[in-house]
Amino acid sequence: MSKLRARLLGVLVLLTGFLTAAGPRPAAADGLPDSLWFDEPAATLTVANGRFIDGLGREVVLRGYNVSGETKLEENSGLPFASVSDARKSATALRALGGGNSVRFLLSWAHAEPARGQVDSAYLGAATDQMRAFLDAGVRVFPDFHQDLYSRHLFNTGSWYSGDGAPKWAVTEGGYPQESCGICLFWGQNITQNGAVKAAQYDFWHNAHGLQDAFLVTAQATMTYVRQHLTAAEFAGVAGFDPFNEPYAGTYDSGQTSRTWERDLLWPFYGKFRARMDAAGWQDKPAFVEPNLFWNANISSQKQEGGLLDAGTLGPRYVFNTHFYDQKAISGILMWGKAGDGQYATDFGTVRDRASAAGTAAVVSEFGHPLSGTVSDKAPTVDKAMYQALDSRLPGSRWWTGTAASGPVLSGTQWQWDIYSGRHHELMNDNPDKVLTAGDAWNDEDLSAVRLDGSDTAVLRQDARLLDRVYPSATAGSTLAFTYEDRSRDGTTTLTWNPVPSTLPQVSQLVGSGQYGLSVWRSNGDGAPTELHLPASFPASATTVVSDLGATVDPPAYTAATPIAAAPEPGGTGSRRLLLTAPGPGTLHFALVTNGASAPSSALLNGARAELAAWAAARFG
Template structure:
C-alpha cells in the first residue's frame, strides 16, 4: 500500500524522535460453467458461467463487458499477507482459506473484483528458476475468487524494493524482489536515519533508493529477470485457467507504486516516467502479448507521488508526458490522505466533499490519457493515532469515487458528477490480528497484531473466535450500492450510505426542498442511491449491487418507467443473486432504450402513492438537470 505517516506505537518506540518528511453494477460480472449462448441477454435464466459478462475490455475511458455495458470494478486488495514470509508469499495458507475469504469478499464486502497480490521473491527464489509449485498454489487460490463471480487482476507487489534489504534487527521491512536481486547489487547495510514511519525509507534510505534506481536502469539484468518471471507467471495462468476463468482476469498490474529511487541530473517525476517507467511498461505489455494476454490491458501506475495531498511530497507525474494510452492500458493510481494518516499534519475528520478535487484530478487525468481510471488502493488505518478519522475518511473516499461532487451540491449540479470510478480498497486480510510473522526472519521479533507488516492495520476484515470472517468497519460503508454494469453510459451516481461515525449516522446528501416526497421516502437513517444513465438500446439489463443491508422485501425502486416496493424475481425491476453461489444480490433494471433514464433505490418501503409522487419529482428534476445536453 502507499506509505502513510506515523503511528503512536512507532513514536513511542522512538520517543523524542520526529521527522518533518514522509514519503507514500439483469447479469453481473464474472459467472462461475458453460458460456452463454450468444443470443441470450444476461440475467434471464442465464447459464452459471458467462464469458461475455465476465470479460471486460477498454473502450476510451470506460471498462465495457461483452454485452457493451459500462462496467465499474469495486472490491479489495487480496491480500497484504503476500508481503509476509509466514505463508511463503501467498495470500492464504490454504485453498480452503482462499475459498472462505472469497465468499466473504462477495457477501460482506459486496465486491465484484479483487486486486490479487503476488510475490516476485516467491515466484523466482533462485535466479532464472521460476517456482511452478508457487504458481500452482497461486492459481488454485485465484480460482476460488473467480468461482464466486469475482473479477481478478494480479499485481506483482513491492514496497521498499525487497525484504532482503533489511537486516534482522532493522526497524522496518520490505517486500518484492528476491534476495539474489539484492545481493547482485552489493549494497551496504541499510539505514533510514530519523524515520518515524516505514514510508520514509523511500526517500531517506540510500540502500532502498540505490536498489530501486538499479532496477529501472536494469543493472545486473534484474529488470529483464523480473520481466521473464512475469511472462512465465502470465503464461502459467493462461494455461491453467479455463476459458471462462481466464475471461474473469481483468488484466495485470505490472508494478506497485513505482518510484525512481534517485533521479538523474535534471530529471523530475514526469521526465523519469517518460525515460524509465514508460519503456518498462511497453516491455511488460510485450510480455503480456507473448503470454497470450493480448486482449487484456496493462494496469499501469504513475510515479507514486504525483497526487499526494501533502505539498512537500507531491511531484510531477501522472504519466502526463506519455500521451494517450489507448485501449491496451488502464490508468491505475492510488490515493491516501497522507495528511490525516500522519496523526499530526491534519487532526480534523474528513468532511463532505473533502476529496472532490483530488478525485477530479484522477478523472481529468483519465480523460487526458484516454484510458479508464482505476484507484487500486485507498483506505485509512483502523488503529493508531489517526484511526478516529477512519469512518469519515472512508466515507469521503467512497463519496469521491462515486461522484466528483459534494453531497450538499449533488442534486443541484448532478450533470457535472463525472464518471463512477473503479477502485479496490486496501485491504482484505482474514488473518488480521492473528499473524505469526518473524519480522525480517528474526525469531525474537514475532509480529501478530494488525497486518503484521511495519505496524500497519488497514484490513476491513478479520476472523472471529469461530474462524468466521467478520467486518472491522461499518457494513454500511463497506457493502455499498454501486452500478456494476450499465446498459449505456452513466451520467451521474450518488450513494448515501448512512454509515456511522462514533455511533452517529452521517448524512451528507441534501435533497432539495422542492422534492419533499423524496425526502420523506429516503428518511434520515435508511441508505439510498440514485443512478442516471443514457441507455444504448441493448437488451442486456442495467444492474446495481444490492447491499446485504437492503431487505428485498422492503426495498423501494423508482425509475422513469416503473416503481416497486419489494421487487420480486421477475419483471422490469427485479432482484437476482450475484453470480457465484453466494448470498450476494443485485437489482436488475430492464428497459434501456436510448435516452436518459433514472433509478432511485432506497432501503425504505413506500406506498404506491408515494412512489408515484417521487417518480414525478425525479422526472421534473432530471428534465431540469438537462443530462447529456
C-alpha cells in the same frame, strides 16, 4: 460463433454476470440452468471511450479490495492465504459482507523466482488455485506484482522496518549498503531516505545486473502459467495485470525530473511489460499501469510532477492506475479533526481528469486509512469521503443541484482484505525474537477491513454500511451521475452528507432516514440490463425502487419482460443485485433505490417518481 448466436446467449445469461466454469455450481435460484450460469462475454472486460466495457456492451465499475497484504509476509510463503479453503472463505465474505465484485490479487516476485532464472511452478500453482476461488465467487481479478521498499532482503534482523518484492538473489547481486532510514516516523519515508532502498530502486529502473530483464521474463512465465491453468471461462474473469506497485525512481539522474523519469524509464518499462502480456496470451487484457507514486500526494513537500503526462493517449491496452492515501490525516499533525463532505472531491477529480486526458479508464487500486493507532479515529470519515469521491466528483452539498458535473463513477479497490488480521505469526526479517501477530504484521500497519472471529468466521472490522454499498456494477449505456448516501457511523454519529433536498419532498419522505442510491444514465439500447449491487442492508422486503421504468417494493425475480427486477449476484454467496432493463438507445433513465420506506403507498411512489422525472429532465434534458 455467429454474432446472432452470441447475442442470444448473452441475453439468456445477462442476469448472471460472470462465474467460472470450474467447481460445483450453486442451485440456480434465478431459474437458469447450470449450463447457462456463466457467460464469457459478460465477464470479459475491455476499455473503450474511457470506460471498462463488458462483452454485453455495458459500462462496468470495479469495486472491491486488495487480497491481500499477507503476500508481503513469509508465514504463508508469499501467498495471500494458507490454503484454498481459506481463499474460498475470504472470497465468499468479500462478496457477501464487503459487497465487492473485484480484487487486486497480490503476487510475490521473490517467491515466483526464488533463484535466478528458475520460476517456481509450485508457487504459481498455489497462487492460481487461490485466484480461482475468487473467480468462482463471481469476483473479477487483476493480479499485481507487489513491492514495497523494493525487498525484505535489504533489511537485517534488527531493522525497524521491512520490505517485500524482489528476491534475495537480486539484492545480493546489487551489493547495497547497510540500510538506514535515519529518524523515520513512518515506513514510507524509507522510499526517499533509505540509501539501500534508493540504490536498489535505481538499479531496477536502469536494468543493472539485468534485474528488469529477469523480472520481465518471470512476469511472462507467470502470466503464461495463469492463462494455461485457468479455463477459458475463468480466464475471462481476469480483468488485466498491474505490472509494478508504487513505482519510484530511487534517485534521479543528473538533470532528470520525476516527469522525465516517467517518460524515459517508467513508460518504456510498461511497453516491455505490455509486450510480455501479449506473448503470454493476454493481448486482449489491459495493463493497469501506475505513475510515479508521489504524483498525486496531498502533501506539497511530497508531490512530484507526473501522471504519465508524456505517454500520449494510452488507449484500450492500458488503464490509468493510481493510489490515494490522505497523508495529512495519517500524519496526525497536518490535518486536525475529521474528514468532511467533499473532502477528496478535488483529489479524485484529478484522477478522472488525468485518465480522460490519457483516453482510458481509471482505477484507484489502493485507498484506505489505519484502523488502530493515534489517527484511527479519523477512519470512519476519511474512508466515507474516499468512497464518496469514487462515486462522484461533487460533494453531497452540491450533488442535487450540480448533478450534470457528477462525472464518471471511479473503480477502486480498498486496502485491504486480510482475514488473518490480528492473528499473524510473522518472524519480522526472519528474527525469531520479533514475532508479529497484531494488525497486518507489517511495519505496524493495520488496515484490513475483515478478520476471523473466535469461530473462524469472517467478520467486518468496519461499518458494513460504509463497505457494502450500492454502486452501478454494469450500466447498459453511459452513467451520467451517481450518488450513494450510506448513513455510515462515526461512533454513535450518523454521517449524512447528501440528504435529499426539501425541493423533492416526496422523495425525501420516501427515503426518510434510510440509505439510498440514485443513478442517472443514458441507455445504449442493446437490451442487456443495468445492474446495481444491493447491499445486505437492502433485504427484499425493504428494497424500494423508483425509476422512469416504474416503481416497486420488493422487486420481483428477473424475466425478460420485467423492467425492474432483483436477482442473486453470481457466485452463490447470497448477495443480490438490482436489474433495470430499459428499451431504446439514447434514452435518459434514472433509478432511486432505498431501504428507508416502510410499506409506501402508491401515491407516495408515484409522487416521488414524478419529482425525480422532472428533476432529471431539468438537468439532463
